[in-house]
Amino acid sequence: xxxxxxxxxxxxxxxxxxxxxxxxxxxxxxxxxxxxxxxxxxxxxxxxxxxxxxxxxxxxxxxxxxxxxxxxxxxxxxxxxxxxxxxxxxxxxxxxxxxxxxxxxxxxxxxxxxxxxxxxxxxxxxxxxxxxxxxxxxxxxxxxxxxxxxxxxxxxxxxxxxxxxxxxxxxxxxxxxxxxxxxxxxxxxxxxxxxxxxxxxxxxxxxxxxxxxxxxxxxxxxxxx
Numbered sequence: 001x002x003x004x005x006x007x008x009x010x011x012x013x014x015x016x017x018x019x020x021x022x023x024x025x026x027x028x029x030x031x032x033x034x035x036x037x038x039x040x041x042x043x044x045x046x047x048x049x050x051x052x053x054x055x056x057x058x059x060x061x062x063x064x065x066x067x068x069x070x071x072x073x074x075x076x077x078x079x080x081x082x083x084x085x086x087x088x089x090x091x092x093x094x095x096x097x098x099x100x101x102x103x104x105x106x107x108x109x110x111x112x113x114x115x116x117x118x119x120x121x122x123x124x125x126x127x128x129x130x131x132x133x134x135x136x137x138x139x140x141x142x143x144x145x146x147x148x149x150x151x152x153x154x155x156x157x158x159x160x161x162x163x164x165x166x167x168x169x170x171x172x173x174x175x176x177x178x179x180x181x182x183x184x185x186x187x188x189x190x191x192x193x194x195x196x197x198x199x200x201x202x203x204x205x206x207x208x209x210x211x212x213x214x215x216x217x218x219x220x221x222x223x224x225x
Contacts, residue, residue, distance in 0.1 A: 003211065010209040014043045023105035024073060030104075031068030034097045040067055041139070041165070042209050046074035049137060049163070052217075053078035056161050058134035062125075063087035064118050064148045065140030069098030069111075075137065076107045085111045086125065086133075088118045088140070119144065122151035131225075132157035139165040142182035146192040153198065153224045160220040164189065167203050168214035189216075198222030 014020070020043060031040065041049065053061060053075055059082070061075050066089035076085055089095040095115045102111045114121045118140055125131065136152040138145060145164060152162045167173070172183040173190065193201050193216070201218035 001207070006207045006211075007209040010042055010044060018043045018047045023101075024070065026104055027068055027070050027073055027101035030101055031070065031097055034068070034093065036068050036094060036097060039210075040070040041074075044208070045206075045210075045215075046071055050074045050078045052161070052163065053135050056135055058161075059083045060133045060135075061085040062133040062136040062152065062155060064122070064136065064138045064152070065089065066098045066113055067094050067139075069101040069113070071137065071139065072098065072102060072111060072113075073105055073107065075135075076102075076105075076110050079110055083110060086114060086130065087111060088114050088116070088121045090115070090117055090140070119147055119151070122148070122155065125155060126151075131155040132160060134160055136160070136162045137165070138162065141185075142166060142169075143185035145185055146188040149189055149192055149218075153196065153220065156220045156224050158220055158223050160224075162199070162218040162220070164216045164218070166213050167216045168205050168212065170212045193218060198224055 049071060059080060063072055063085060066072055066087040072087050089098060092115060095113050099113050102108055133155050138148045138152060140148060167186055169183045169186055172178055172180055173186055178184060198220060199218040200221050201216055203214055203216040205214040
């Protein structure tokens with residue numbers, strides 16, 4: 001198996017099961033023109049997020065890490081009337097591109113992009129009484145993922161779902177002595193989840209156009225507050 005074959009399979013899946021439309025394609029094109037890193041979720045992964053949110057009946061969604069808003073658009077499409085997403089982005093340029101992409105898709109009324117350090121904006125959400133969120137998607141810097149998870153749990157309710165991306169790091173998570181700060185950050189995340197009695201969680205390895213990685217899924221089973 002090779003990266004070329006994984007990418008071809010992703011393309012086959014997308015061609016048959018994931019309808020790309022003008023708004024989604026424009027979001028990717030605008031992000032590329034602006035020089036944003038091409039680290040957005042793949043189309044089939046975006047649709048998986050949408051389906052998970054729909055299956056869960058999520059009305060309030062929190063996203064940690066907006067980038068150009070591609071995953072945000074997928075999640076927004078899962079919302080019922082009156083639903084809302086708050087998405088957090090630390091880089092001003094990324095937030096600007098995301099807002100433009102969201103507006104172009106006609107979803108500005110359902111999506112709020114907050115600019116700032118995620119730990120600070122998460123604390124502000126708690127202060128404002130924005131909790132609980134039904135579903136959280138964490139896809140930000142990997143060094144602080146354990147902190148983001150702790151905040152996501154605090155801003156959840158019993159029955160909420162927390163999805164975390166990039167949890168395999170090309171298999172690097174098994175290397176205890178890794179010098180990669182992202183690997184070590186994700187290992188801290190695993191340790192935090194394993195020690196948390198209020199969630200039931202698992203992780204899945206994935207291969208595809210984005211390479212070898214994976215995501216975790218955690219169900220909040222106890223009262224997080």
